[in-house]
Amino acid sequence: MASKRFILKRLLLLVPVLLGVATFVFVILHLASGDPARVILGQRAPQEQVIQLRQELGLNDPLYIQYGRFLVDAAQFDFGESYVIAQGNSVRSVLADKIPVTLELALYGQVVGILLGIPLGVISAVKQDTLTDHLGRVGALSGISVPIYWSGPMLILAFSTYLSIFPASGRIGSTIFLDNHWTLLGMQLPLTGMVTVDTLLLGEFGAWTSAVTHLFLPAMTIGIYSMALISRMMRSSMLEVVRQDYMRTARAKGQGSKITIMKHGFRNALIPVITVIGIQFGSLLGGAVLTETVFGIGGIGTMLVSAIQSNDFPLVQGTVLTFALLFTLVNLLVDITYSYLDPRIQQ
């Protein structure tokens, strides 16, 4: 079947890209200034200890051996232990802790963006070249132009500092403590790490409300940006579809009003929008770095920033590789979805 071949081909193309990504991440450690052994032991440690640790870490081995070892470890998702930030903990466990936090933020932001962006784009297209359309377009363009690290603080100032409707930072009220597992039919199960899900699993509705109010402003911050991109794509995609031959046929057959026509086109117009949503989700993970910093959320973004500042190389490598992997996989998923929706792509 053609689509199976298409997916297989795309998966094979992933191999060299991921190998390149891994190589780049390996290079980070070796080009960055600072001796890892010195970073772990601190500035005051005696030179002999540093030399010994270098030996233990395998830093004196030839580069190709270190590279081979890194690739084998990376394939098993093993990046060793954090040097500084979570000293002694494996990078894998740190990432497992932090990824759900960032993912939750990005998901809610994306939902806000889709719920606002698609209707806005459709309205703009239906009312093309009217005042509504112009306002919508300038609004969407402004949404892209406003950086997250400005819209976030402005939302905090308005809704938190002055109106006191939403909290300014954190993920949940500071007086709330959650169990670290939940019970289903007598079994103890691990939590997801996403606080709006976990509070529900634990049946703590007060805590859930707190979690949702904490997430509101960060999700809006990401959502505004995402809304702007989605509505622009939705608008131009609608207008593109309306020009197609089959739309002309529909009109010739007597589908009179512009709105009926637009209804016809909506499904098809969604296809490129799905691409934008997918591609954008990857960069939302990047944007989460800024949002987390503004709102003091302890996700993977804030952790990456402090890992870079303190030369915690294994943590930097693990985070960067994970992000790239997620980003690439999301893009692949988007391509595959797209090829199902529009089989012409496969050629």
Place this chain on the structure above:
Amino acid sequence: MSTDTATTDATALEDRTFLDRLRSSQFLSDLLSNRLALVGLTIIIGMVLIAIFARFSYDLGALRSSQLGTVSDRLAPGWTGTGAVDQHIFGTDASGRDIYKRTLYGAWIAIKYGTVTVAASTFLGVALGIIAAYYSDLTDNVIMRTMDVLLAFPSLLLALALVAIFGAGLWKVVIALTLVYTPRFARVVRGAALKVLEDEYIEATEALGAKDPRVLARHVFPNTLAPVTVQSTLNYGLAIIDFAALSFLGFGAAPGMPSWGLMLSNGVANGLLTGKWWMSLFPGLFLAVLVLGFNLLGDGMRDALDPRMRETVD
């Protein structure tokens, strides 16, 4: 085929180049009739004038040094009537520095480093894209697969990873962002160049004995200018946002520099919960307006160059 006809053919086809379209002024008149693009252009020119004014009127050293002791810190703008001194129309920051002067100087920093970033990535991307399109499979593959690897990272994340290698600093951030944006240009240019190369007139010029560099410079390059110009303009806004983002995260400007990103990070750290809104409002507003200017202009240019966009739904 006589030499004469071949030359005429080539000239006729060259009509479609970007420069000619500029000269024929269909492009310019389209662009100028786009009111939003004009607004964008006006914003950009205004900001450039502000930047130049600030660069030559204010002393960077004075803008950087703490004014504590002579001026109170975190004063609200004078016109709010909350007791601040009148000469600080944007208020003062946590070190008692005048936010108005610093915000204006921030325009110079944003435009200066943004321009270098965009120029460098445009140049590299155009060169790599044309070479990839023109030369054999191997060269093409080596270049484009490298670009694929760079594109496999979310852009801000790649910038952060590169900063982890290079270290913090304004020029290092410029290098990092240049590497982040180059693949986008390379892709766009390669696509456009391949289209030109498919056209027979390249074959014709080669048959006439034109050497590689001549074909690339005279025929391929001009035809990639249109998409590159749009991409550069839209990328300008992104470069300014990302550049400030890295300063905001603490990797760009050195402490005290009047860069918008750093000013915003100070505003978040020292003024957010206490309601010192002016510390965040003004630098961010200038930043957003400048980026909006580039996006408006970029959008208008794309519409003017893509005739399909002119058609309207009846």
